[in-house]
Amino acid sequence: MSLETPPALEASAIPRHERGSLREVFDLAYPVVLTTLSTTLMGVVDSAMVGRLGPTELAAVGFGGIWLWTFFSLFYGSATGVQTFVSQADGAGDARSCGTWVWQSLYALVPPMALVLLVLAFVLEPWIAWMGPSDALGGEAAGYIRARLPGEIGIVVGMAAASFFRGLGDTRTPLYATIGGNLVNVVLDYGLIFGELGLPAWGVFGAGVATAIGHWCAAVLMIGLLLRRGARERHATTPVAPDVHAMRRFLRTGAPIGGEWFLGMTSFAVFTTLVAQMGDIEMAASQVFVVLLSLSFMQAMGISMAAATLVGRYVGARDEDAAERSFRTSVQLGVVLGLGVAVLYLVIPGPLLRIFTDDPEVIALGAPLLAMGALFQLFDAIGIISEGALRGAGDTRWPFLAHTLAGWGFFVPGAYTLGIVLDYGLFGAWCGGLVYVFVLAAVMARRFRSGAWRKITI
Secondary structure, three states: OOOOOOOOOOHHHOOHHHOOOHHHHHHHHHHHHHHHHHHHHHHHHHHHHHOOOOHHHHHHHHHHHHHHHHHHHHHHHHHOHHHHHHHHHHHOOOHHHOOHHHHHHHHHHHHHHHHHHHHHHHHHHHHHHHHOOOHHHHHHHHHHHHHHHHHHHHHHHHHHHHHHHHHOOOOHHHHHHHHHHHHHHHHHHHHHHHOOOOOOOOHHHHHHHHHHHHHHHHHHHHHHHHOOHHHHHHHOOOOOOOOHHHHHHHHHHHHHHHHHHHHHHHHHHHHHHHHHHHOHHHHHHHHHHHHHHHHHHHHHHHHHHHHHHHHHHHHHOOOHHHHHHHHHHHHHHHHHHHHHHHHHHHHOHHHHHHOOOOOHHHHHHHHHHHHHHHHHHHHHHHHHHHHHHHHHOOOOHHHHHHHHHHHHHHHHHHHHHHHHHOOOHHHHHHHHHHHHHHHHHHHHHHHHHHOHHHHOOO
């Protein structure tokens, strides 16, 4: 298996009848799907191993992980903006301008992210206590977050580099680096959670340490691949000096993506806090459901990234019809894969839940969630893929507004009303989430089909 990045395939070299075809989307998407699934496996492995310690520990990983992602999602999402610039430059035949966007994005994102990290480390324990989970859950969650904090900048570095490769249509290189990081995480999880391999038994804290190291390993591999001779010669990936104009240009497109991720995750984190206040068992069941949903979510994310690359490439090449075909084909592929996941949720809910826990109360609460999740993840896939297509076209501000209105207009109020006010508990709260993803899918797909993206210049 070679790690040498293949030259990007220019839009002009692709026959018109193949542009936006199922084969083109699939060939680009499947390595990204494998990459995103591999990334998700860090959380899956953490949950599966920690779940053997007990439902409170499992709940703590879910609660801590979701809030940690929320704190830094502004920076994660902004880093993916690199893909928009690279794909459009590549489509326009300007290969030498591609490499600079990785470095300008890191200059723009890493310093403020480091500041947020330091502030969070200082206020972590009192902030979690204020959120109101049980003392046991809160203590474990604080340890998990603190252990993972050193790895957060590594995630952004890896995301920026991966977005560069994906913008070129090279979806395999990020896959190799992510697999490497995951192998490190699996080995260290086993050792640091249970005290095996001569390592200390740190439990939930050990799971966080393993994940942080795994993320940095993946990031270092990604940067090493970025700086190979072929990439330097073709795309000028050698580090460059900060350029204020380029950073501002990057942030105009990338920051709305990050803002969209942040506001979406904030509404989900508030939802998670409502669930945690219901009890440790409810939070554990919700965490198992979230982890299982993430396997479907990451399939959709992979196809979304492929759609962003293809739409960006064809917008850069001024072939808007091919960009629209890429969107339609990507959605169709996402729905087909989502139907396969739906069958698993409906047919074998028990075995899926028992991957993470043997607690009968957690399993009893989780089974109805999976039945509802069959529909949830289909709507979610349509929204995620539509959003990726919009991102590739440079239409990032409108999705930011849509996420804000849907998250705070439907998700949080719906979950609170159904779960708390009407006392339908955990299932009711997640039904509020179902309404949210349906609304978001409808408006995202409608936005792309409206053609407004055709008038946007980045």
